[in-house]
Each structure stands twice: as C-alpha cells, then as structure tokens.
Amino acid sequence: MLLLMIAPLGIVCAYSLLTRGPYGGVMRPWSIGAYGRLADPLYATILVRSFWISGVTTTLCLVLAFPLALFISRSGRRKNLYLSLVILPFWTSFLIRTYAWMFLLRDTGLINTVLQTLHVVRQPLPLLYNDGAVILGLVYAYLPFAVLPLYATIERMDVTLLEAAADLGARPWQTMLRVMLPLAAPGFIAAGVLVFIPCLGSYLTPDLLGGGKTVLIGNLIQNQFTTARDWPFGAAASLALMALVMVLLAVALRRRREALL
Amino acid sequence: MAGVLELRGVSKQFPGHAAVSGVSLEVPQGEFFSLLGPSGCGKTTTLRLIAGFETPTSGAIFLNGQPIHELKPYERNVSTVFQNYALFPHLTVRGNIEFGLRRGPEVHEIARRVQTAIEMVRLSGKERRYPHQMSGGEKQRAALARSLVLEPDVLLLDEPLSALDPNLRKQVRGELKQLQRRVGITFLFVTHDQEEALSMSDRIAVMNAGRIEQVGTPEELYLTPASRFVASFLGEVNWIDGIGVRPESVRVSKCPPTGVPQRQATVTRSRFLGNRIHVESQCGSGEAVIAEVSRLEACFAAGEPVHLWWQASDELRFAD
Numbered sequence: 001m002l003l004l005m006i007a008p009l010g011i012v013c014a015y016s017l018l019t020r021g022p023y024g025g026v027m028r029p030w031s032i033g034a035y036g037r038l039a040d041p042l043y044a045t046i047l048v049r050s051f052w053i054s055g056v057t058t059t060l061c062l063v064l065a066f067p068l069a070l071f072i073s074r075s076g077r078r079k080n081l082y083l084s085l086v087i088l089p090f091w092t093s094f095l096i097r098t099y100a101w102m103f104l105l106r107d108t109g110l111i112n113t114v115l116q117t118l119h120v121v122r123q124p125l126p127l128l129y130n131d132g133a134v135i136l137g138l139v140y141a142y143l144p145f146a147v148l149p150l151y152a153t154i155e156r157m158d159v160t161l162l163e164a165a166a167d168l169g170a171r172p173w174q175t176m177l178r179v180m181l182p183l184a185a186p187g188f189i190a191a192g193v194l195v196f197i198p199c200l201g202s203y204l205t206p207d208l209l210g211g212g213k214t215v216l217i218g219n220l221i222q223n224q225f226t227t228a229r230d231w232p233f234g235a236a237a238s239l240a241l242m243a244l245v246m247v248l249l250a251v252a253l254r255r256r257r258e259a260l261l
Numbered sequence: 262m263a264g265v266l267e268l269r270g271v272s273k274q275f276p277g278h279a280a281v282s283g284v285s286l287e288v289p290q291g292e293f294f295s296l297l298g299p300s301g302c303g304k305t306t307t308l309r310l311i312a313g314f315e316t317p318t319s320g321a322i323f324l325n326g327q328p329i330h331e332l333k334p335y336e337r338n339v340s341t342v343f344q345n346y347a348l349f350p351h352l353t354v355r356g357n358i359e360f361g362l363r364r365g366p367e368v369h370e371i372a373r374r375v376q377t378a379i380e381m382v383r384l385s386g387k388e389r390r391y392p393h394q395m396s397g398g399e400k401q402r403a404a405l406a407r408s409l410v411l412e413p414d415v416l417l418l419d420e421p422l423s424a425l426d427p428n429l430r431k432q433v434r435g436e437l438k439q440l441q442r443r444v445g446i447t448f449l450f451v452t453h454d455q456e457e458a459l460s461m462s463d464r465i466a467v468m469n470a471g472r473i474e475q476v477g478t479p480e481e482l483y484l485t486p487a488s489r490f491v492a493s494f495l496g497e498v499n500w501i502d503g504i505g506v507r508p509e510s511v512r513v514s515k516c517p518p519t520g521v522p523q524r525q526a527t528v529t530r531s532r533f534l535g536n537r538i539h540v541e542s543q544c545g546s547g548e549a550v551i552a553e554v555s556r557l558e559a560c561f562a563a564g565e566p567v568h569l570w571w572q573a574s575d576e577l578r579f580a581d
Contacts (some may be wrong), residue, residue, distance in 0.1 A: 028302030105341050140503060158345075158347070160343050160345060160347040161349060161350075162314075162341075163314055163334070163341075163347070164341070164347035164349070165349075165360070166313075166314075166333070166334040166335045166405065167312055167313075167314075167334050167335070167339075167340060167341045168335075168340065168360050168408075168411065169335045169361045169411070170335055170360070170361075171335055178360070179349060182351040183350070183351060185351075
C-alpha cells in the first residue's frame, strides 16, 4: 500500500513544487510557480471540455450498459458466455484496439471504403479526428466497466420485488421505472464513477482518435512530461485534477447518503 | 353458491417433476380458504398459478366466472402477500401502499383510501418509515394494507406468518381472521402449519404431492379424514392393526374396564405437556400407542401394565 500508492504520490507532489530542468526532469529551487500557472483561463477551458466529453461518455455508457446487463442477467445458462464476451477485449492491448478503430474510421478505412463502393456516399465521411470519434473510442473502452457493476446489482435484486410490482398492477415498463431503476441506483453510481474518472484522465484515445485537435486534461498532462518538458507543471495539473475528482466524489457520495436517510 | 375463484383440472409440470397435478377447487366469495400441506406439496405453486407468476401446463382458472389463466399478473384482480412481504425498500409505508393505486382513482380519493388502509392495519404515525426501519409484524401489516387497498377479488397469502416469532404468530392469527371478516374479501391462505389452518379457516384443502387429498371444514378434516395422509397430517394419530385412533380418544386405566374390547399394554414413557399428559405405551402386538389424559387423572409410570380401549365410533378407517 505504502509503496504502491503513497510513494508515487509523494514523488508527484515533490515534483510539482520544484523548478523545471532544461531537458525535462526537475531541479531546485522549490517553488509554487507551477500551481500559479493553473489559474490561466486556457486550462479552465480544457478542464470544462474534459468534463463535457467524460460526462457524455459516461451517460452513453450507462444508457448502453443497463439493457446489456439486464439482457445478460436474463440469459440463463449463457450468462457466463456473454460475461466473458464483455471482458474479451481486455485480452488484447488497448493501444492495438484503438489503432483498429483508426483503421475502421479513417477516410480510406473499412467503413468509408464500403460506403463508397456501394455508392452510398461520394466523399469519405469525416469519421476520424473529431469529438465524435473520441467519444466513440472512450465508450468502447469503458463500456465493460459500466456493464459489470450494473450486472452485479441486477443479479442481486430480489425477484419477488419485481413480481410484487406486477402483482400490484404495474406493467413491465412501469416495473422497470418504478422498481428496477431505483433499486439499481447503487450500481449506476458505481458504474458512473468507474467510467467517469478514467475518462477524465484518458490521453491515448483523444490523442489517436481526436488527432491532437481534441486536447483534454489528460493530453495536457502527458504533453508536459514529453514534448513540453515541464514536469513540475504536469505534476501540479495532475494533483489538481485528482483533488477536484475527490471533492466531486465526496459531494456525490454525501448527497447519496442524505437521499437515503 | 357461486365461486369467486375456481380451478378446473389445473396442472403445472416443471422439467423433471409435476408440481401440481389436476387440482380442482371452488372458493365462494368471502371465504377464508386454506391450502395446507407439507413443503413441496405444490401449494405455493398453486398460489403462483392463481397470481399469474406461473402459467398452468393444463387446466383453467376462473375469477368471477372469467378465465384468467392466460392473463398477465398485472391484469388479474388478485393480490399477493408474499412470504418475505416483498415491500419496496426504496419506498415508505405510504409509498408502498400507494404503489398499486397510482393509475386508478382521483388524487384525494387515493389519499383517503391509503389513510383507511393504514388505519385498518394500525400503522398510523408510521407512514413515513422505510421497510428497514420496521419490525416483522409491521412489515407484514404494511404488505397486507398494500394488497387490501386495491380491493382484490381474492387475496393470496403465501405463509405470511412464518417469518414472525411464535408468540406474535398466535396473536396475528386472530387479527388476520378478524380483518378478513371485516373487509369481506376472499382469502386464499397457504400454510404448512396445521394449527394455523385449523384455527383460521372456513375450509381447508389438504395437498400432498401436487394433488388435493381432501377439501372440507376443519371439523370434517379432523373428524372424518378421507385418507391416511390427511389423518396423520392434521393432528396426531395412532395406527393400531391398520385402524387410526386419535390420542385423545384412547382411554387408559390400570384396572381392566368391563364390557368393552380392550388391549393390554406396557407404559414406556409419560410426557408432561402442561395441561395434559401423553402416556406412551406399547401393545402386546408391538405397536406404540399414545393416549392423551388429563393431568388430574392417575399418573402412569414407565413399565406399568395398563389397559387401553376406545369407542368404535372414534376409529378412523381407510380403504387404502
């Protein structure tokens, strides 16, 4: 625990308080200058953008994952097969899978080639290097993280409660809205957190599918450690992001607890 | 007497076993009717067939003369009190009771009916409680109110007292029976507890292995059981040379009685049960016989030779 969590965090914290070295890395003197630069309105824009893209991705993941989880939990003996299919993508590298999306979406990619051959479109559709492609890639990447907690919640649900709802005259869609969804709330919260937070910090998908145009907070941090060679600022930005996420999470959980009492 | 509920040759086949086989019965309006039998006898499946959670493999179910066995649960005017009560944990007592009324009458009419139901089950002042803040008895009453507020043609109760502690159970029996009389709704009560069925029901159907063994009033079932199964499931019975005799019909004495057929036996044990004593003895032919005697009668010690006799009219005879 100490070695895996506290130590790296301590190093990041220390880096954020140092001065940048000429070729990357850090040097003395100690300074809080990196944090000062976070106040720049440019970064606020990037932050808002990151929250927007992550929010849309999370919403889409939850909307897609619930019916999928419900379907799997109702599949009887095929449950385990479907569950392993959900997890199957993890067996190959995330980088390779993201490149595969590029091959599908680019102007000379599979989708555009097929559409042009069938004369559905004349010009290739701009499928790659935009926000849509980034969101598609993120939804693809994080959907399993939404499916699994929702599946677990649905599986644990007391079936007699659903029977009771039908018995009291609720039609299937009413049972879904008035009993299933409220009871699945903890699953939605877990799934939302599990998708939203990694989305916020993602840099690979926006980099490859967004073509560098879609700069998110994750890309900003990554750039500081690579091309910009400003390690203290990168460290400060990641700590600020982490603090923000933790505050949001605490607020969300408190809200939830208050709602229950 | 027209039946509000009628089952005609209803069977339910699950893969590998027949849960219910050819069950037919008719329940008149306003009756407290019990399905009694050991676990796995098909009584709960019968209830689930009436509620609509299962569809019969064959046969028909009628509610007020209309066939309902092909309707969905939400299309049938019957309501179920579940064994675990199945109260919605995210709703208050009031929310639970209102659940089935939302699509129905006007707003203040709903409020009035909910209030009446809450008062009827003595949950006034607890309307805002959530199920996890309630005792077992309160949950049971909330579940009852949630169903009764819909004024179902038949209320189905699936062992609703089995989750309560034994002292409360006896008290609730009386309350439940009283409530049923007051609202006049037909109750179909499923239980494995013979005492519960005997004390509350107008009529009882005894089920065994998916079939109905006998339907009758508690007195009929106890005094003139139609099969060995019914005789031994309701109350205790001694089997002597293929004839059944209830322990309370067996007389026991140390001196031989005059002018009646009798058997000689040896006392093996005397069991003190408070208001009565069970004298266990063994006949010459090897059969164990229990005789129920009053505490005020003579006491019998193990090893003592005794004489047993009973009235011929108290004998239970079966063809099988």
